[in-house]
Amino acid sequence: MGHTNGLAYLRTDILPNMWCPGCGNGIVLSAMLRAFEALKLEHHEVVAVSGIGCWGKVDDYITVNALHATHGRALSFATGVKAANPRLRVLVLAGDGDGTTIGGNHLIHSARRNMDLTMIMVDNFNYGMTGGQYSATTPGGRVTSTTRGGNPERAFDVCELVRAAGGNYVARQSIAEGALIQKRIEEGLSRPGFSFIEVISACTTLYGPNNGLKTPVDMFRQFKEKCLPKEKYDRIENAAAKGYLTTGVLHQADAPDFLSQYEAMRGRLAAAKGGRA
């Protein structure tokens, strides 16, 4: 039957994937591949740059061009790829540990520069691959392997950070909303400038069990309850303190992206020199 399944972009020969049962990474991967199919992307025009971590392993399972970068630096490699060949559609696939904690500075400056990249950040609230240490998105009070008595720090609101730094598109969904994740990725890929999609995801081996959510289904139910569109979120008193998160498109702008500014500057300089760049 004729539904989109994105299987043309999936390496089925090395399945099953390495992720734990119920891990959100597979759900986001599936949504991303369906988005590729819906946008009719050709393999040669897409580059996926991934970082280090569980989600960073995603490049093993896709048939588009992939670049596996160093920890926290996926955005920098992706910036280079895009600057070298602006015709490519460049995605950045990094987790919360990689994208905000190790590579937080790159995130701020990619958004400020408004590079034409689409970043999909799978946020599972801890460093899954290295054993469940706390990251910059671990909410206060939560238990991880390095905060056994509860996290004394506050978490980043990464979407708010990217909006403030100048990104053109900011959205958040949870893994309980597969169809919407696909839609957000399509929107992000279609909009020039820096697009940022945060997906609230389940670490079903470490973060969940550490915090009283024993099974993938328990985590899934909690996301359904806690991740709400803005109009529902606004009706709840002290929603942020109770652990609720807003979902949907949180910010959209049409600021010129870096490469169009750069080309305009080059054009002006060339004109000043009498047409020679």
Add this chain to the structure above:
Amino acid sequence: MKKYTVQILSERCKGCGLCREVCSRQVPENSGCFNRHGYEYFRAAQTEDCVGCRRCLMVCPDFSIELTETGGA
């Protein structure tokens, strides 16, 4: 009514149970059997009850569900 057949690929399934959680008809169920990777996989039990909503396809993290339309008006 359109009819659908659901198949769960036992060698890819890790038994997380999210497909059953999103299914309004409880088509997938725990098979009670283990695959060669050691996971207790799910199987599509009442596949004739499937309404073709595709929620299981979108939630399965392991690409282990196949849905085919098998006729009907």
